[in-house]
Amino acid sequence: MVATTVKMEKASDLISKLQALLSMKAWKLKTKQQELLIRVSILLLVYVLAFITRLFSVLRYESMIHEFDPYFNYRTTLYLTQNGFYEFWNWFDSESWYPLGRIIGGTLYPGLMVTAAVIYWTLRFLRFAVHIREVCVLTAPFFASNTTLVAYFFGKELWDSGAGLVAAALIAICPGYISRSVAGSYDNEGVAIFALLLTFYLFVKAVKTGLLAWALASAFGYFYMVSAWGGYVFIINLIPLYVLVLLVTGRYSMRLYVAYNCMYILGMLLAMQIRFVGFQHVQSGEHMAAMGVFFLMQVFYFLDWVKHQLNDPKLFHAFLRITVSSAVGLGAIALGLGTASGYISPWTGRFYSLLDPTYAKDHIPIIASVSEHQPTAWSSFMFDFHILLILFPAGLYFCFKRLSDATIFIVMYGLTSMYFAGVMVRLILVATPAVCLISAIAVSATIKNLTQLVREKPKTTHSGSAKGTTGTKTSSKGSFDQSLPFQKNGAIALLLGVFYLLSRYAIHCTWVTSEAYSSPSIVLAARGAHGNRIIFDDYREAYFWLRQNTPPDAKVMSWWDYGYQITAMGNRTVIVDNNTWNNTHIATVGRAMSSYEDEAYEIMQSLDVDYVLVVFGGVTGYSSDDINKFLWMVRIGGGVFPVIKEPDYLVNGEYRVDKGAAPKMLNCLMYKLSYYRFGELTTEFGKPPGYDRARGVEIGNKDVKLEYLEEAFTTSNWIVRIYKVKPPNNRW
């Protein structure tokens, strides 16, 4: 069904061909009105489609928040709606990062929470008694729908309204975007992509028109983006780069001057209002490019004025040499002084890892340990873009053929974001709008050319009547191609080919959305032996147990992946969580997990730990459990505490848990907690007891004895195991 809808949208130009037929009948609409009607209804369909295609997860599972980070966002949104904005802004959260705590208001991008809260308050005001959870679940699809509108306008600005429609349809179902915006994926990216594209669109519009109003609007778009996601750094570097390219290619104009200055100055001032960003625009190395370009712009303007005043090329050249060299020199000195004095902070590790993909692996294990920070595999490009990967170069070709300020922008956006997408899997998301827009140009231009060829014949027979709406720049090409044989049949075949490709794209997108991107990862589903669906709801079982049956001030130690979920669902204090701001603290937990029990007990005592939570997949064969993540704990722990050495846990460089495992491995806390009393259990028929299904081996240490901890709770499929830390022994 989705496939046909998309096909229909793609066929907008075909439909416009039908207008000729329609207009012959009694329909009294003017051609322009018909076009508007079709355009609006297609946009409306795309808008609805973008929303409903993201609802697979709600239908398959339930209206719930997915993954890890969204749980933090949900918790903060809940706090915001319950306590109001000021409380939220000044919130010191003592439930995470025990005993340090976390200043929530100053360490998050509040855009998402405020957006959801505003939607919630609006609905409440209109007397819709919705729950905040439903609002949070549906925020991402709602913004995805809005993104399609922005994509339409952007495409219209870049090429024409046909390309805009195609862009809207492509982005509505593009898996690269859906992966981060399905219902329940309540994360910053959900609204940030909308804000990103909106800012770019408004800026391009501002450059095109030179109107202050658009520049102002783009500054506000930028402000929204800054409030929503750390990815705003991409904007503040791409736009100066674009301006620089325009300057270099001699496309400097007053319009550009107005647009950039207004956008930069206002955008910067507005962005400083976000506490997490603060003075970074003037103090951090990542934002210096924008400032440099800003000053360059002033120099350019000044030179332009001097040139105008002097009216003497020779004198001007001499002046130019002096000014440019002194300006560059001044800038370099200022930057050098700023960096040396520590006023301008150097680039952060995350930024370095973008420029140098191997950087994180060597220097920051905590970034490298996250799967979404890995370099992208070719297959995932194909998976997320499908035919867009082929259409992208074609679109670039069209853009170069019709170079303008706007197309230069989209080319630069496309190329840079493609590079970043190659460096980090998660940045495919940023590339998606560019890829969709550029591909839309390719599709639209191709179809337009082909349909014109197809319509050649009727034009000669029913002269006049076929003069459709889209026939704008046909003449020269049409007459040139007339000489080619079979050109009409060829064009029809090519058109069919394009529609086939597009329908494959629609099918692929729907399949990917339903199979790959719509599982909440909190509830695991598997197929049983009889084809029935088995639900593993162990995470929530454990979190709810924590919430109900432990003291309200209990501190739970777990690997940082589960921190947000424990605080949001279990409502208990955690030692570390997914906001990996303090590497030492995480390393301490990593050290405790990889130490012997008595050493770990001392660490846990010093952190006031009451419960330890581990995730274990040995019974169900769930592979992303703590034993498989364990080497990262060792690495991160060892990065800070040299006592922990990775080779101690390996045998000949091999990671094993069976009899041949390293002795330290067999006796470290993580191993003991995961496999406690597991040796008594038969997991699979025909296998010895203690057979680990996730790793396919019989475990090496079946007789695990715990001295300082006791089993407090294990979920029904053993996925989550919670241990209680015993109080110290009486000394007498």
Next chain:
Amino acid sequence: MLLNLNSAAMEASGRRPRLLLQICLIFSTLILTFFSPVVRSSSTLDLQILSAERRVDLSSHIIRVSLTLKVENVGTSPASEILLAFSPAQVDHLAWIKAGALVGKKRKKSSLPLDVKPSNILDGPNGTKYYSVFFTSQLGSGESVSLEVLYVLTHSLEPFPVEISQSESQLVYFRDSAVILSPYHIKSQETSFRTPTNKVESFTRVEPTDRSGTELKYGPYEERPSYSYSPVIIHFENNNPFAVVEELVREIEISHWGNLQITDHYKLAHAGARQKGGFSRVEYQSKQPFGGSASFKHLLAELPPRVHSVYYRDDIGNISSSRLRIGAKKSELLIEPRYPLFGGWKATFVIGYGVPVHDYLFESADGSRYLSYSFGCPLAETVVDKLTIKVVLPEGSEDPSAVIPFQVEQRLEKKHSYLDVVGRTVLVLEKKNVVPDHNSPFQVHYKFNPVFMLAEPLMLVLGFFLLFVASIAYLHMDIAIRKS
């Protein structure tokens, strides 16, 4: 706003035709209560219990006691009531009491319900509290009558040991008296206790005492004077689920468009012996009947027939472990909390469902509507410590009043739901210590004008209409300062 109305008075306002009878009843009650101290002084000591038989059922954590009395008036003046005495410990845990007069001969015995009220006599020895049972007609001098009293005690089993480990079975104490506490002389009596299993650790002997199987028999005792008391302690095994709903908030939302939405918020706890040490999943899985004998993992909720859109969830989402069987007489929902409940463990959850409104909403002769729904908790064999029923009436309804067969606290609230402007009137009924025996229908009467049903659709229509008008106006308006 607090409406603390006498239930009898409310009944009178609801049903006009039987008003006369009601007034007579109230009047007689008033007279009786007014004169009762006078009557008592002459009659209480003049009654004598010829024979008493008490059967105490200890098989679950809700203790059901049935008491059969044969009473004779040995005084000179006629008696109108008989007093039932309870020790102060018991009266706090007394959830429900019912009395009936046994009429007819052996085979065709039937019970005639009698009025039972807490008596306002305060000066019982050692804090004894009384309940009065009123005879339908006065008991004349020398006459005798057979009575049957049923009452239910909650929270009366005290786990000992207080903490047990996972595999141990749960032992409890029950404290009572071997003889019946009564302000009257009892000629002959006997008491029997029924334990859930054969396993009885110990019991106090008050000869003659006899134990066979699950039956523990005290008596017969002859000629015991008034206020005799001989404490006994029975220590026995009881592994039945000690399911206690600490708080149940039940919301019944009436929609005249055809649905009655019921939402129950539960705070469930295992009130038995506390869990000691950890919980071992291996033991729980492998030694199924003994791996956690004192725990329970599922509960049965009895829902009305024709129930639809049932959900079972908690604060963090849907709980996938439940089964629903819909029948013609009743529907059964087997719910499993996220984890098995051991002693002291808690679980909160919400069960919600809809039923067709015309099964429960009726129109009385004078044009007012009334809802008749079952009071109490749908979970089988559970005690509800605090039950709050919120009847959410449709927007625009007036004069709510409730008719309930027992004393509850009432008040009014406002609630805003979808598209409400003035808010809905909510009648809140609160009762403590509710047992399954309270599951009898109650009525809520209110006046409602059907025109209000159209308010919300009309509002939506108006909203969309204004939206369209605004967009048409916007398209036709030119607000530019300078014409381009």
